[in-house]
Amino acid sequence: MSEIVQSEPFVMNIGPQHPSTHGVFRVKATVDGEQVVDAEMVIGYLHRSMEKLAEERTYTQNIPFTDRTDYLSSMSNNLGYCLAVEKLAGIDVPPRGQAIRVIMAELQRLASHCMGAGAFANDTGAWQTPIMWFMREREKILDIFELTSGARLTCNYMRIGGVAFEIPEDFEEQVRALIGPMRETIADGEGLLSGNEIFLVRARNVAVIPPELAINASLSGPMLRGSGIAWDIRKADPYCGYEQYDFEIPIGYQGDAYDRFIVRLEEMRQSLRIIEQALDGLPGGPHSTEVPLSLRPPAGEAYARIESPRGELGYYLVSDEGPSPYRFHIRPPSLINLSVLKEMTVGGSIADAIVALGSIDIVVGEIDR
């Protein structure tokens, strides 16, 4: 038989223009029939040289850059950068500023996971329905961001020493109005997908990351927690007063695509809990400390990390007492999570490769910077 029918692997480009690459990202997949035998990632289509550009601008001017790295979670990126500068310059943030930051970061997590979970459902072939449900809720969060900061996607709301403006009067009311429908939508999405036979066979035991590999590859966020590792920067190295809030870390069972999906949904529930607690105990006082416009931190280096929706987001800054950072480096969770794509896809079929890629929840702006 093998003499008559011969098959040989050929290279198939998935991306840079493909519905499921979540941006301009390319996988050079070598396929043998439906099976993927090799996968090579090609990144850099969205490279904007942000780290180098940042060395020419003042510390405050760099905040809008961070909006544009992970454009689905600009608030978290602002927060990570501001924390790094505050660490470098030794600036304290008033309690009210911290609480607002927490609320914003958790709203951003909800918005980002809405997109992540919805896009993952889309990748498994649930034709647009779950993503549209989640987008409806995400829209409300973006409206709140617009109300607060004037922008929906690139918020540029955090400042060194606090936040840019006081929250508007009806902010609390609007956020509270969002919590109930959001819980319902999470339950709807879960009801539509979690118990669905087709979704289960598509996502269970697909793209499995064993816990050892997850740790060795330095994964973070839902990718790491999906493999059953209880690790969350908000618990392990609290910032912005996360230690005051009562929430739990969801962890998966065996590290497959399905685990990562249910971990994301549960994280959304925990975020809602944190938002409720933060709103209940919102302290008064100023929302930020006064910081000189041309900030010149003392010479030294600082690394601040936060739990962004995608994982451990770190900002590393080196100061030479100048008005702009000497070195500005981002640890992007998407890039490091993506590094295991080959292990996840090789041996599976093309359809599994798409599910694996979708379960990472990458944002290409953050990978290429």
Next chain:
Amino acid sequence: MSLATDHWYDFRDLSNLSRVILEGIDKVAPYELAYIVAPIIGFVAAFVIFVLPSQLYVGVYGERRIIGRIQARRGPNRVGPFGLLQPVADAIKLLQKEALTPKVADKALMWAAPVFFVAPCVLLFAVIPFGPRMVFADVPAGLIFFIGVSGLPVLAAFIAGWSSNNKYSLFGAMRIVAMSVSYEVPLVLMLLCVVVFTNSMSLPAIVEFQRETDLWLIFMQPLAFVVYFIAVSAELNRTPTDIAEAESEIVAGYLTEYSGMRWGLFYGMDIGYALAAAAFASTIFLGGWSMWGLEQWVPPWLIFIAKTHLFYLVFIWTRGTLPRLRVDQLMGFAWKFLLPLAVVNLFLVSLERLWWLEAGLGDGMVFAFAGINIVFSAVAIFLWARFLGYRPESIPTRPRLVQKAGGYVPVEDPPGGGK
């Protein structure tokens, strides 16, 4: 048989009207003219009562509106009142667009594939009885004709995928052929059950059987219906099984390189085939134009079209709800799950038919058979799924929750692998 009167104004049976027109022509012109006029009448009638409302308004507009509802959005609502002119606007847009052909494609075949795709769709409706006497071609083996012709578009899709000279298209083409080969087998076996049970291959006769026994075949052959629905949605590339056009995997499958009206023909005829499958299913399983005596009062063709559209609604519903299966899972499902069930069902139906004939029982016996078959279907599906290793309760759908950050938390009770 004949429910309606023979007057031309009796719209319960439109064949009267065409007969009267043809007789009128016969009086004033040579008889041969009827050969030209009859198809025109048939075409106009079919277009007005079926193609226009079904293809454009249920298939294009209705599908998009209903999917919009499911997805918490509005759907088309700008062009005309309630967006009703959207199909027209779409067609005009598609006609204006350039139909690109890649340099490396096989131009002749790429041009011909949409034509091959359209032609069988028209043929399919020829054997479907719209009413008591409203059938274009009363073929004695209409069921075989339908199965045979409905296999042809797969060939056209394969030509489209191969001639495009694109890897995504090639994948789509290979997948559609593999699917068709797999799903034709349980489909035909299950239709064989229907043939054995009704003792006929003619579609009007199958409808007549259901009308006489006052029981639709969906109740007498529930398993056949379920398998037919799954197999036909696999063949039609409808969403849980649309692997040949899987958007998130292979862009648009065999349609990747098509644009303009060539793509439009594929799109329109996809709906056409789905409607044909729905019409066939309503004929075979839902009693066709009969509805427990209601056909005396309501035109039977309206009942038939309503059933077809209801069946099509289920296609839309599944499309808006379900994720897509993987290729190997689909093939495995056809061969491991559907095929054994089909064989067992065929055996059971043959026994029932034999018993029915041998014992000389009356028509009331079909109710007993319906009961037996419904119970059998449920039990067979359940047991066979269990036998293949399916354990629904073993899969946790919520993650574990821990309070403190730390290292790896081992799973005490490893979850079962599922199917």
